Amino acid sequence: MTTSESLYAEVKPHLAALATPLFEFSETCLRKRGNFLPHAAVLTESGEVKLVGAAPDTGEDRTNSTEVLPVLHEGLRLQARQSPLTAIAVAENVTVTLEGQPPKKAIKVLFEHKRGFTVALYLPFEKKFLKGYTFGNTFSVSANPEVDAWRNAP
DSSP, rough: OOOOOHHHHHHHHHHHHHHHHHHHHHHHHHHHHHHOOOEEEEEEESSSSHHHHHOOOOOOOOOOOOHHHHHHHHHHHHHHHHHHEEEEEEEEEEOOOOTTOEEEEEEEEEETTTTSSSEEEEEEEEEEEETTEEOOEEEEEOOOSSTTTTOOOO
């Protein structure tokens, strides 16, 4: 039986391969536009990282996170059924409240691995008056799958 520590050690390179470009792209969007829509990355069984985006088919030029996130999740589920993926990760702009602290904005990257390992990484940030953004320290918490791409896998 695999312990959670050995499973984490096994998937850690996959986590870094997906989380790094998602955090970088999210930070760039914040600095340039002040916000970002949910976006994702997948890791193929061959080790290739592919960035993924989605948009609802509403015929409108504008959309929001509430509309994009479920479309992105469904697209990732479909992709996992159609091609062999090892892991997926989704980035979104959230508000997180740590015990005893006021709510803070954060970039959340939810990482899900086909081996059943799921973790949410958070990178808190603040908009400074006339100074752009400052970013805090990344922290992680155990999480439940939100995409759940391998739920019905054989």
